[in-house]
Amino acid sequence: MGSTCATWRLRVVSESEAAGLRATGVRLQAAGRFGEAATAFQRAITLAPSRPEGWTALTLCLLADRRPEPALAMADAGLARLPRSADLLCAKARVLQSLSRVAEAGEALRQALAIEPTNAEARFGLARQAVEAGDWDGAAELAAPLASARSSPQIDWLVARIALGKGDHSAAVERTTRALQAPGLTPDQIAETSLLLGEALDGLGRTAEAFQAFSRGKSALRGLYAARAAGRESEVDKLRRLAAWFRAADRAPWHEPAEAADQKHAFLLGFPRSGTTLLEQALAGHPDVVALEEAPTFADAYAEFMNAPDGLERLARLSPAEAEHWRGVYWRVVAERGVRTEGKLLLDKAPAGTLYLPLIAKLFPAAKVLFAVRDPRDVALSCFRNSFQMNALTYAFTDLVETARCYAATMDLAEVYRDVLPIQPLEVRYERLVDGFAGELGRIADFLGLDVTPDMLDVAGTASRRVVRTPSAPQVRAGLNRQGLGRWRAYADELAPVTPILAPWLERLGYGGEG
Numbered sequence: 187m188g189s190t191c192a193t194w195r196l197r198v199v200s201e202s203e204a205a206g207l208r209a210t211g212v213r214l215q216a217a218g219r220f221g222e223a224a225t226a227f228q229r230a231i232t233l234a235p236s237r238p239e240g241w242t243a244l245t246l247c248l249l250a251d252r253r254p255e256p257a258l259a260m261a262d263a264g265l266a267r268l269p270r271s272a273d274l275l276c277a278k279a280r281v282l283q284s285l286s287r288v289a290e291a292g293e294a295l296r297q298a299l300a301i302e303p304t305n306a307e308a309r310f311g312l313a314r315q316a317v318e319a320g321d322w323d324g325a326a327e328l329a330a331p332l333a334s335a336r337s338s339p340q341i342d343w344l345v346a347r348i349a350l351g352k353g354d355h356s357a358a359v360e361r362t363t364r365a366l367q368a369p370g371l372t373p374d375q376i377a378e379t380s381l382l383l384g385e386a387l388d389g390l391g392r393t394a395e396a397f398q399a400f401s402r403g404k405s406a407l408r409g410l411y412a413a414r415a416a417g418r419e420s421e422v423d424k425l426r427r428l429a430a431w432f433r434a435a436d437r438a439p440w441h442e443p444a445e446a447a448d449q450k451h452a453f454l455l456g457f458p459r460s461g462t463t464l465l466e467q468a469l470a471g472h473p474d475v476v477a478l479e480e481a482p483t484f485a486d487a488y489a490e491f492m493n494a495p496d497g498l499e500r501l502a503r504l505s506p507a508e509a510e511h512w513r514g515v516y517w518r519v520v521a522e523r524g525v526r527t528e529g530k531l532l533l534d535k536a537p538a539g540t541l542y543l544p545l546i547a548k549l550f551p552a553a554k555v556l557f558a559v560r561d562p563r564d565v566a567l568s569c570f571r572n573s574f575q576m577n578a579l580t581y582a583f584t585d586l587v588e589t590a591r592c593y594a595a596t597m598d599l600a601e602v603y604r605d606v607l608p609i610q611p612l613e614v615r616y617e618r619l620v621d622g623f624a625g626e627l628g629r630i631a632d633f634l635g636l637d638v639t640p641d642m643l644d645v646a647g648t649a650s651r652r653v654v655r656t657p658s659a660p661q662v663r664a665g666l667n668r669q670g671l672g673r674w675r676a677y678a679d680e681l682a683p684v685t686p687i688l689a690p691w692l693e694r695l696g697y698g699g700e701g
Contacts, residue, residue: 218409282294314344476532
């Protein structure tokens with residue numbers, strides 16, 4: 187009896203200490219100190235391995251720290267021990283969602299709901315999937331029990347998102363405003379809700395208030411990730427470093443004959459929010475095209491070659507055997523995404539992938555390259571007002587001035603690459619594509635060696651059949667329209683501080699004056 191009591195007391199103490207560690211981890215994560223938070227959560231698991239809270243917290247911490255693969259492994263490890271934990275299944279679903287494994291995420295959420303029919307997180311996740319698919323009625327049906335049972339900032343956000351999707355901007359403003367008044371909001375909750383409020387206010391024509399909401403949201407994100415960003419090369423510095431190296435580079439090694447792969451291949455590059463999603467959906471409508479949306483196909487090669495001058499020198503003089511190896515690495519990433527390319531043209535869409543052009547030149551010299559261009563003012567505004575998964579580039583989008591500098595540095599690098607590399611991309615203007623869709627699409631298809639098919643002209647139809655995981659999803663599902671043209675004009679005063687940064691590119695690209 188005494189031994190049993192001692193064991194019970196030890197378990198109570200361990201679980202109490204674990205609870206304290208989890209609370210510490212939550213505070214550290216809220217401060218952006220993800221590594222320390224993960225350590226606290228791991229210690230909590232060691233003390234109380236049968237408590238799902240620790241496994242769930244560590245999984246979500248790793249996800250917040252942009253480490254989805256370790257997060258998924260942690261979720262699976264926890265579920266091996268606690269297979270009927272609905273909360274842990276929901277955490278796993280979040281990780282799968284971040285990896286664009288949407289079907290698997292949905293299955294995990296449905297399992298969680300079957301185990302615990304009242305689990306709000308599972309229902310919320312399924313409703314959010316319906317939102318991302320543009321199924322507003324389905325999302326409303328899933329959200330209804332949540333909205334009627336209780337109110338919370340998360341539920342208010344969901345109801346507001348559905349209202350915005352249905353065009354009820356006033357209801358969206360009401361719900362997001364209420365959500366932002368709740369005490370104890372985390373920085374990411376403040377960010378997501380403020381950005382949604384800004385979209386709702388924009389829909390009502392209240393642009394000054396909308397910009398204030400966008401600014402509040404991005405400021406919250408900047409504060410959350412500032413500590414991590416401080417110790418790393420900024421995106422602007424990275425782009426300028428590459429441009430400086432290639433300006434001084436010997437051009438000869440880049441023009442040496444390289445073995446071309448047999449695979450039909452095209453890349454869609456440019457800068458985020460330049461119209462790449464619209465073009466991707468149009469091209470994906472062709473039966474002989476398979477499109478890959480923003481996958482890390484060059485991540486390993488970039489880390490190997492493009493972080494230091496010696497790596498760039500090695501890339502310039504890459505041997506055929508080395509090129510074959512790195513092509514294999516690329517195709518493994520494609521295969522891991524479940525993409526089958528046999529007999530198809532692979533369209534690798536990477537709007538932030540302009541800096542990868544040297545890798546493309548060495549590994550896929552026969553590939554076609556499309557370069558998307560849009561009015562720089564619309565691009566900067568759109569990057570600032572939208573929510574993105576956080577990385578070095580999207581961290582730049584948390585500040586309007588840095589957004590503009592990042593755009594200018596990217597376009598400058600693209601010009602340097604055109605001068606040094608043998609690749610000459612086909613420029614695709616968003617405005618021309620929207621205003622003369624069939625003709626522009628024909629020009630692009632001809633460049634890619636394709637014939638235009640009726641399905642390519644039905645952008646909304648193609649988008650409805652595919653998973654679209656960019657901020658452009660609602661626009662492309664609505665079909666071709668001119669709503670994205672010249673949106674900067676309503677924010678001309680707010681954009682005034684960055685106009686001098688963008689001015690050279692407005693002139694060079696032909697968007698001078700009022701555009």
